[in-house]
Amino acid sequence: MRLSRLFGKTLRQTPSEAENISHRLLLKAGMIHQVAAGAYSYLPLGWRALRKVENIVRQEMDAIGGQELHMPVLQPLELWQQTERDRAFGKSLFTLSDRRDRKLVLAPTHEEVATELVRRNVQSYRDLPLLLYQIQTKFRDEPRPRGGLMRVREFTMKDMYSFDTDEDAMNVSYREIAQAYERIYQRCGLPALIVDADSGAIGGKESHEFMLIAESGEDQVLYCSNCDYAANLEKADSIKAENQEEEMLPLEEVATPGIITIEDLARFLDIPETKTLKAVFYAADGGIVFVVIRGDIEVNEVKLKNVLKCHELRLATEEEVKEAGLVAGSASPMGLTDIRRVADPSITLGTNFVAGANKPDAHVKNVNYPRDFEVDVMTDIATAKADEGCPTCGSKLLFTRGIEVGHVFKLGTFFSERLRATFLDPDGVGRPIFMGSYGIGIGRLLAAVIEQNHDDKGIIWPVSVAPYQVHLCTISTDDSEVASAADRLYLQLQEEDLEVLFDDRTESPGVKLNDADLLGMPVRVILSPRTLKSQSAEVKRRSEKDAMIIPLDGIVEKLKAILSR
C-alpha cells in the first residue's frame, strides 16, 4: 500500500476526547473514527489489524476442531424470554420492533440461538462433542461506553459454544479451549493471566476471565503472592483476620448520639472497626434484604446478587428503609423476623461485637451470633482485599488492575434444559447437553495489544497483528534515484509476499519518520541518497533503538529473518 493513497490520515494533535493510550494512538494514527458513543468505524489500517487478530483467533479455534458458522444478530425477543435472559441483561439488551410490531433484539451473545440450532441438529451422543463458533458483531447497550475500543456498544466478538454429553466431557472441552486462548494471547504478544470470575448475565456455574495486567484496566484483580490463585474482585475470596478471642459478655445498650457510620462508631467507642457489625439494606427485585457483615468488610454485591438469585440489586432507598421499620445507622439483626436476613461468616470471626439497637442514637455491645440473633442465610458475601489471606494457601493477596480480554463459562445444562436441547445416550435415554460458552472481544483485544505494546512515539505492533510487516520510507523524495530504487524495492518485497506500507509521500523526513513511529509497523526500511551510495538500506525494528545498514542485494531474506525472529 502506498501511503500517499491510503485512506486515513495521521494527526499532529490527538483529539481531546481520547483518554487512554490505545484510544489516543488509534485516533492519532487514523485507524479508527468515532460515530457515536461506543460505535466506531475502522479505517483501513485499523481494519487490517483487526482482521489479523481475528485470523489468529480463527486459526486457534479451528486447530482444536472448532467449526465456524454464522448466526443472525437479529433475534426474536421471545427466545430470550424463554431463558429469562431478557431480564438478566435488562437494559443492556438492545430491543426493537419490526413493521408488524414484533419485538426483536440485537443479540449481545448467542447462547440461545446456538442451543436452538444444536437442538435441531443433534439427536445422538454420536453427534457429540461439538465445538461451534462465529466471529461476528454483537450489540450491548452499555451504561457507559468508554476508553475507545475498550468498551463499546457494537463490537466484533468471537463466540464459541461447546456441546458435550456430560460434565466431565464439558470440562475437557473447557480446558482445551482455555489452552487455545492462552495460545491466542501469546501470539498477540499479550501476557494474559487467567482468573476466577463471576458468570454474570451469561449464567452457569464456573467461569474464568483472561486478564491483561494494565493500569488502565477496568477490572480489579486479586492474586496470590505465593500460589497461582487469582480472581476478579467480584469473585475473589479471602481469609480475613479473626478477632482476639474473648469471653462472651451480656448485652449492654450504649448511647451513641448522632453516630451513623461504622467509622464514627468505632472512633466514638474507641474500638477497632473489626469489633462492629455493619447492617446494609438492599432492594432485591423490589424486596428488602437485610445484610449483616463485620464492620470492616465491604459487601460484595455480585456475590450477594448470586445468593439472592435476583436480577436487580441496589441499595435500598431511605424511604424503603424507613418503611421496613429499620433505623439506618443503628439497625440491628436482633429481633428482626419479617425481613430476609443474609449474613457473612465474618460475623463469627470474633465475639462481643457492637451492633445497632434498632432505635436512633443507640447501639448494643457484646452482640454474639448465634446467641443473640438468627439469620436466614449465612454465606460468603464479603469483598476481598489486598493483604488478606489467599483462600488456597493463606499467603498474602496482591491487587492489580486488568483488561478482560476473554471470558469462558461452564454453562452446564442451563440452556439445554430451558430450550430442550437433548441427545440420546447409548442406552437410548434422553439427556440434556452440557454446554460451555467462550468469548473474545476482538476489538478490545486489539486495544489491549496497543496498551501493552507502545512507546511515547506510537504503536509498536507485534508482527502477528501489524497491519503491514514492513514500513518502506524514502528520504529526499525528489531524488529520482531514490524514487526508482524505492519503487523497485516496493515491488520486490511484495513479490516476495511481504506486506509493505510504502511511504512515497513528498514530505519532509521528520514527518515521515514520526509517522512511521506512530503507525508502528514492526520493521522500517529507509532508502535515501546516503544509503544508496553503498547500495543499501537502513533497517530498523520498531521495538529497537538502533538501525542497521543492509545491502539491497539479499535484503528480502534479511527482512524475512528479522520478521520471523
Add this chain to the structure above:
RNA sequence: CGGGGUGUGGCGCAGUGGUUAGCGCGCAUGGUUUGGGACCAUGAGGUCGCCGGUUCAAAUCCGGCCACCCCGACCA
C-alpha cells in the same frame, strides 16, 4: 442513573453583548527545502451543537433539549 466537564472550519484552541468570528496545525496552488513534525507567498474552508426567549444587536445573556468525554453506579 448520580457527580463533574466540553460543544466555535478536518484536529487543537482563543473569543463575556456591538463591523465582515480569529489563531496554530492541517488542506489547495506556486516556489525554495529534504535524515526526526522546514520556509515564503497566495487561497479555500465555519447554519459558533439544536430549539426557543431577551435585545436595536447574541458565539457571548436566559430557558429547554441534544451530543460527547471523565469519575462513580452498573455492566461481559
